[in-house]
Amino acid sequence: MQLDLDLLRTFTSVVDTGGFGSAGLRVHRSQSTVSQQVRKLEELTGKTLLLRDRNGVTLTDDGELLLAYARRLLALHEEATNALGEQTPTHVLRVGVVEDFAGTAWMHTLADFVRQRPAVRLETVCDLSMHLQRQYARGQLDLIVAKDVVPPGMHSPIALPADCEVVWSEPLRWIAAENYPPPEAQTASLPLVLFMPGCVYRQAAIQSLELGGRAWHAVLSTQSLHGLQAALRAGMGLSPLNAAAAHLHSGSPGRGTNLDAELVVLDENRHGLPPLGHSRYLLRLARPGTAAEDDLQLLAQLVRQQVLRWHAQHSAPTAALAA
Numbered sequence: 001m002q003l004d005l006d007l008l009r010t011f012t013s014v015v016d017t018g019g020f021g022s023a024g025l026r027v028h029r030s031q032s033t034v035s036q037q038v039r040k041l042e043e044l045t046g047k048t049l050l051l052r053d054r055n056g057v058t059l060t061d062d063g064e065l066l067l068a069y070a071r072r073l074l075a076l077h078e079e080a081t082n083a084l085g086e087q088t089p090t091h092v093l094r095v096g097v098v099e100d101f102a103g104t105a106w107m108h109t110l111a112d113f114v115r116q117r118p119a120v121r122l123e124t125v126c127d128l129s130m131h132l133q134r135q136y137a138r139g140q141l142d143l144i145v146a147k148d149v150v151p152p153g154m155h156s157p158i159a160l161p162a163d164c165e166v167v168w169s170e171p172l173r174w175i176a177a178e179n180y181p182p183p184e185a186q187t188a189s190l191p192l193v194l195f196m197p198g199c200v201y202r203q204a205a206i207q208s209l210e211l212g213g214r215a216w217h218a219v220l221s222t223q224s225l226h227g228l229q230a231a232l233r234a235g236m237g238l239s240p241l242n243a244a245a246a247h248l249h250s251g252s253p254g255r256g257t258n259l260d261a262e263l264v265v266l267d268e269n270r271h272g273l274p275p276l277g278h279s280r281y282l283l284r285l286a287r288p289g290t291a292a293e294d295d296l297q298l299l300a301q302l303v304r305q306q307v308l309r310w311h312a313q314h315s316a317p318t319a320a321l322a323a
Helices: 005-017 022-026 031-045 060-084 104-116 128-136 201-211 225-233 293-313
Strands: 050-053 056-059 091-097 121-124 145-150 165-177 191-196 216-220 239-242 248-250 255-257 263-265 278-284
Touching: 005 022, 005 031, 005 056, 005 060, 005 165, 022 031, 031 263, 056 060, 091 128, 091 293, 104 121, 104 293, 128 145, 145 165, 145 201, 145 293, 165 293, 191 201, 191 225, 191 239, 201 216, 216 225, 225 239, 225 263, 278 293
Parallel strands: 091 121, 091 145, 191 216
Antiparallel strands: 050 056, 145 278, 165 239, 165 263, 165 278, 248 255, 255 263
């Protein structure tokens, strides 16, 4: 019996992700192909490795045994590949992303790319969209994931450069703690929790409030998404965020909640808040026609897939409003 590393990699991905569809996204194969590969591995070993039901998959005793060996074999294979490939990189890709995309999911995307392109060296920065766009325009970055905001009421889309595509769009909403009280008067100054100056969400919120003649003051300006979320949960104020950045998930009728049920989408009418428009995630990649083009295209495709997975996990219906 000769174990195929490709089959073992698919098998471990099914176990790690809990299903054939999600494993397919990780190994870049269709769900049916993943199922066929697991079946082929079972035929090769002569053992039933996984039990399948509506709730997902469960390892059998033989599956548990094989999983331990599979992880060791894959780790040894990667170690050997890296050792033999420790030469001067063929080229360097310089990548920039906004912070709310630069979490664990993004690191998995980078890891997937490195496994497929071990000879390419990645250099990654995390910054505000404005700074990323500036560095990209100067040729200092080869690929960026940035954001912009389409103002409310704009019927024709904002023109984009030829090297730019929208990979996701969703409403920008006012977010606060679940127990955030409506203002006593529509003229009360709004306490805002914001990213640092230069953030497109900050600019959109301030512009909307000032156009509506609404007073505001910044109780916190931060570079950290986690710091901003913590301030919101503590009830310090409200913030303009998209659902994914707020980690919102659908909740009961009349409210939106996140995983710990502490953040909600505020009802703009009840709180006297102006609409904010739509947030767009933008993917830009340069250097067409160069030796790095194939690598850039692969990384771009991994980014597209990760954005879709990320938003599927952290999406909230636009009708979910704080009561």
